[in-house]
Amino acid sequence: MIQSVSPVKKLKGSITPPPDKSISQRAAIFALLHDGISEIKNYSPAQDPQSTLACVEDLGAVVTINEDKVTVKGKGRDGLAEPKDALDCGNSGTAMRLLSGVLTGSGVSAKMIGDASLCSRTMTRIIKPLEQMGAHILARNGGYAPLYVNRLDPLKPMDYELPIASAQLKSCILLAGLFGEEPTRVIETVPSRDHTERLLGLEVVEEVGKKIISASLKDEIPNQSYTIPGDFSAAAFWLVAGCIVPDSEIRLEGTGLNPTRNALLHLLHEMGADITIENERMEGAEPVGDIIVKSSELRAINIPQQMIPNCIDELPILAVAMTFASGISVISGAEELRHKETDRIMAIAEMLGATGVNFTEKEDGLEIQGNPEFSFGSATFKSFDDHRIAMASAILALKGSSESQILDADCAAVSYPGFWKDLTSLASC
Ligand code: S3P
Numbered sequence: 001m002i003q004s005v006s007p008v009k010k011l012k013g014s015i016t017p018p019p020d021k022s023i024s025q026r027a028a029i030f031a032l033l034h035d036g037i038s039e040i041k042n043y044s045p046a047q048d049p050q051s052t053l054a055c056v057e058d059l060g061a062v063v064t065i066n067e068d069k070v071t072v073k074g075k076g077r078d079g080l081a082e083p084k085d086a087l088d089c090g091n092s093g094t095a096m097r098l099l100s101g102v103l104t105g106s107g108v109s110a111k112m113i114g115d116a117s118l119c120s121r122t123m124t125r126i127i128k129p130l131e132q133m134g135a136h137i138l139a140r141n142g143g144y145a146p147l148y149v150n151r152l153d154p155l156k157p158m159d160y161e162l163p164i165a166s167a168q169l170k171s172c173i174l175l176a177g178l179f180g181e182e183p184t185r186v187i188e189t190v191p192s193r194d195h196t197e198r199l200l201g202l203e204v205v206e207e208v209g210k211k212i213i214s215a216s217l218k219d220e221i222p223n224q225s226y227t228i229p230g231d232f233s234a235a236a237f238w239l240v241a242g243c244i245v246p247d248s249e250i251r252l253e254g255t256g257l258n259p260t261r262n263a264l265l266h267l268l269h270e271m272g273a274d275i276t277i278e279n280e281r282m283e284g285a286e287p288v289g290d291i292i293v294k295s296s297e298l299r300a301i302n303i304p305q306q307m308i309p310n311c312i313d314e315l316p317i318l319a320v321a322m323t324f325a326s327g328i329s330v331i332s333g334a335e336e337l338r339h340k341e342t343d344r345i346m347a348i349a350e351m352l353g354a355t356g357v358n359f360t361e362k363e364d365g366l367e368i369q370g371n372p373e374f375s376f377g378s379a380t381f382k383s384f385d386d387h388r389i390a391m392a393s394a395i396l397a398l399k400g401s402s403e404s405q406i407l408d409a410d411c412a413a414v415s416y417p418g419f420w421k422d423l424t425s426l427a428s429c
Pocket of ligand 1: 021022023094165166167168169171192193312313336
């Protein structure tokens, strides 16, 4: 689908961001491992969480969907079924990486497949440590899906220091560790999103400069009955749009505020954004609140490298904010972006290049020459079939002087099926 986006004079109104993708996927997987019935409210209708739910069913859970409430009758750790067909993870790296951990731990053999984007993303980062834990994994070209995951040898719990700040890798190892008599301990030196340890209630020990998270058979898997918060990574598009479009005021109800996810809030504040938070509360194990953003004059920023994992999914839209901030902004230490749904450094460069913004692409990031007065006529943006690139391009397109086109825009549904409708609603208030 080609989506046309016209410039807007203002954005006004209140929206509830879609249910969090990362938390929905974890809720489904943890509910499978729980020996009982979980009622997950506000489960995400987006493609990635729906792929995960289908895999969880293939592994034996009984899933019933009633509007936005998903009921999962779990199998417990010892009751998982061998899937009849391949587990289809669609576009979701989270599904493939977390479920590989579950397969390794449980000893259930399965083939895992995904779409062209997922099959082009490296799985070496999970294959090596899972093999250390006793798995035998056959991967295309040594490191890519389809994967065949087997475990014939006994599970070997281990101490594992994360070589990259990745919540998917951390969660994969902890999920395998949940099946071990002895604890598996994951050592994290750069914080990444902590939904897994929160929602499973795992033991976390904080030491100077590191966090040690343990998982074993002794950990009870909690019932996953809670309401999924709004997705901060989806709200991020409106946070930036609200700042850069004049005369705007947007309220984002019930948005997740997990501190390991919301670095964008701190960065935008530092850039001069007018953002306030109301009604801070807890939704299960996760903090949420209502965020209000108003048009703001932004200044350039250099993102501290430690913060990159805490805004990794927001970097495409942050690059759009940087385009309208006075001065040179720098994203560095972000080579992980090259391993996302597409090579996002290349994709951001193409997006900015389509409008004539001044920038330099680096191996591990970008330098962007921002200007609050920056303007362009119209542009044709390629999404590279990456949801976050399609949506970031749409927000950038709001600042053109005539209608722009976003190619392959339907991929927004991977995380945010209502994105185009919400855009129309905010633009027409
Ligand atoms: C995710 C973790 C992040 C993020 C992805 C979802 C998760 O990846 O980019 O969209 O649900 O754990 P890494 O932390 O593995 O880089």
